Amino acid sequence: MKYSKYSQLLPALxxxxxxxxxxxxxDMQQLDAxxxxxIVSICKGEITLQVNNAHLKSSDLxxxxxxxxxxxxxxxxxxxxxxxxxxxxxxxxxxxxx
Numbered sequence: 290m291k292y293s294k295y296s297q298l299l300p301a302l303x304x305x306x307x308x309x310x311x312x313x314x315x316d317m318q319q320l321d322a323x324x325x326x327x328i329v330s331i332c333k334g335e336i337t338l339q340v341n342n343a344h345l346k347s348s349d350l351x352x353x354x355x356x357x358x359x360x361x362x363x364x365x366x367x368x369x370x371x372x373x374x375x376x377x378x379x380x381x382x383x384x385x386x387x
Contacts, residue, residue, distance in 0.1 A: 321387065324363055328355045348372045362386040 312320075332351045337344055350370050357364040363386065370380040 317387075321363055324355045324358050326355050326358055329353070346374055347378075356384065 330353045332349075334349045335346065337346050339345075348371070350368075350372075352368045354366045355363060356366055365385050365387065366382070367385055368380075368382050371378045
């Protein structure tokens with residue numbers, strides 16, 4: 290599947306518009322200590338953009354499921370999707386360690 294060079298622009302603009310800030314290392318350690326296999330976290334963000342005379346509604350949905358919580362690295366299954374006016378713009382599924 291090919292994506293245009295602008296496919297990452299919209300999520301980046303959404304983060305800037307939402308004034309996103311980072312958690313501290315201590316915050317993340319506290320969060321990691323509470324994670325058990327099977328726990329699901331869902332984050333959703335919406336923004337409305339105006340391009341010329343058109344209003345576009347963009348939504349991000351990130352769903353993470355803890356796969357393994359043994360010792361230091363936590364393993365997650367992540368599902369990320371971005372919709373633009375209700376149509377799926379991009380969708381990723383991957384596993385990550387933290």
